Amino acid sequence: MRWFRVFSVLGWAVAILAICACVGLVWMLRESRIKQRLTAVELMPRSATRLPENWDSGKHRVLLVGDSRIKRWEVLPQNPDFVFATSGIGGETTGQLERRFKRDVLDITPPPDEIILAAGINDLVAASLQSDFTQTYHDWISRVALERLQRLANLAEGQGIKVRIATIIQPASPDLVRRLIFWDNSLYRLVSEMNAKIQSLEGHIDFNAMLEGGDGPLPDRFSYDTLHFNFTAYTAINTKIIEEYTSR
Secondary structure (H helix, E strand, O other): OHHHHHHHHHHHHHHHHHHHHHHHHHHHHHHHHHHHHHHOOOOOOOOOEEOOHHHHOOOEEEEEEEOHHHHOOOOOOOEOOEEEEEEEOOOOOHHHHHHHHHHHHHOOOOOOOEEEEEOOHHHHHHHHHOOOOOHHHHHHHHHHHHHHHHHHHHHHHOOOOEEEEEOOOOOOOOOHHHHHHOOOOHHHHHHHHHHHHHHOOOOOEOHHHHOOOOOOOOOHHHEOOOOOEOHHHHHHHHHHHHHHHHOO
């Protein structure tokens, strides 16, 4: 009986150690992913810009530029006077976007007449997950991200290209796996605070309002997963964009 109790205690001890090891491994992976997301700025070997066949048709050319939310935008707005294209890379921060901006945006032929910059969510995700997160740190992250977007806008405007910076669409409610590993509810507040800054810029475009994101979370009917949108969401944005552009 005594030996049974000893083995039982040892079994529980091993189980607890295994759980602790798993938790530690998950934490290490989380920290590694955050650092990789913030610091990876190597230029991809090929351009992420996808131009349609009618890009050079004489219509007003609008290039949507950003991260995976742009990359996943398969069905673009349709209008006889406009042609739209995308340049998006999954997981990209504003720092990584800055690295490829000249090649993927400014140097394409013919150049866009207008650019919509929709980026920054990955900067804020990484900021919210930092183990030493503070409000001061977030203020710095959002300020640097917005400064980068404005710097890119200035570069494009210097070449005669109109630029509109888009508000960041709020994430949806996280699923269980993301909530346990790569999630912090402060992200909703961080997005709202950065959006307030973007909304103060002249000529911005309010993507978040188009999907009723508000202060978050994004309504379920627009959600594909926590950070991405479904076909219904892209259709709604397309409709709003066309309404806005044709009313000019």
